[in-house]
Amino acid sequence: MERLKDLIEKHSRWQPLTEYLIRIEGFRDTDFTVCIENAKSLLESVAKEICTQRRQEYSTDDNAGKILKLAFSSLGYNETDTIRQIA
Numbered sequence: 333m334e335r336l337k338d339l340i341e342k343h344s345r346w347q348p349l350t351e352y353l354i355r356i357e358g359f360r361d362t363d364f365t366v367c368i369e370n371a372k373s374l375l376e377s378v379a380k381e382i383c384t385q386r387r388q389e390y391s392t393d394d395n396a397g398k399i400l401k402l403a404f405s406s407l408g409y410n411e412t413d414t415i416r417q418i419a
Contacts, residue, residue, distance in 0.1 A: 333353065340353070346381075349378070352371070352374040356370045356374070375396065376396040379399045380399060382403040382406060382407065383399065383402050383406055386403075388402050388403070
């Protein structure tokens, strides 16, 4: 988590993602469901940013899994079983 915080601090456009980290850490011991939902939102936000930067189109109706697959694809990863499991 510290590496992610450092990365976010280095890139000002990613500062809004800090809110997800605060929620994840804040609810870690009291409400694991909140942690999972915020982690999912964080991953989706990063995937959308990757798609945007790589000019990979996605729909606002696409679910998080599909957007993650598009992001991995735009980074050059083949659609292997491991990538599907992560997405």
